[in-house]
Amino acid sequence: MKNPLLLGCKGCGNAIVEAAFALAGVPLDVEEVDYSEASPTRERLLAVNPLAQVPALVLPDGRVLTESLAILHYLDDLEPGATLIPPPGDATRAAFYRWSVFLVAAVYPTYTYGDDPKKWVANEEGAKQLRESTDRHRQSLWLQIEAGAGAPWFLGERRSCLDLYLAVMTRWRPGLLWFAKNTPKVVAIAKRAAALDAVAPVMQRNFG
Ligand SMILES: N[C@@H](CCC(=O)N[C@@H](CS)C(=O)NCC(=O)O)C(=O)O
16 A cells, blocks of 8 residues: 555545645545444444544554544644644644644534434434534534634634635534524635635535
């Protein structure tokens, strides 16, 4: 195996990683897997990532990297010129730390527990409540992100992989209409990032 291999599914968080590799100009192979319980490719995903989540990256030497932000840090080490992460000493680095972890540690779990809520609670009523409460909580998180957003990129003049998270995550619940109405700064950044030459084909493949 010559290139890193990314396990992912269409429209999932692996699109953030794919976009970052494209921006960095690092070749990447992609393998489609489906994390759902009944899927024939779930065993394959579990063998790579026991958490059964995508993205999961297999490096050419066999090492495995999971967690989107960890993969982006790895890629930034490989290609610091790709402007994924503000370099040490940059004034935006503290904001990058804050909001990158906010996206993966606050926003992402609302999907983990809300996408298939039956996994986590005893009955249908509980599942309905968990779906509603995680959907509601996510909206309040996005309003905080909107309040922290700069222009033309999230960090202001400096582009970063935060913009890629926004490009992909605004395609998920609560949906583009909600984002357009409630988080116009986030949407402007997301659109700008999705239109980058390297990123547009990734968006097309995942959401087209
Ligand atoms: N913290 C992880 C979250 C990854 C994640 O939740 N991915 C979703 C797809 S977008 C997934 O695999 N969901 C299936 C599950 O959680 O069981 C990351 O940042 O990579």
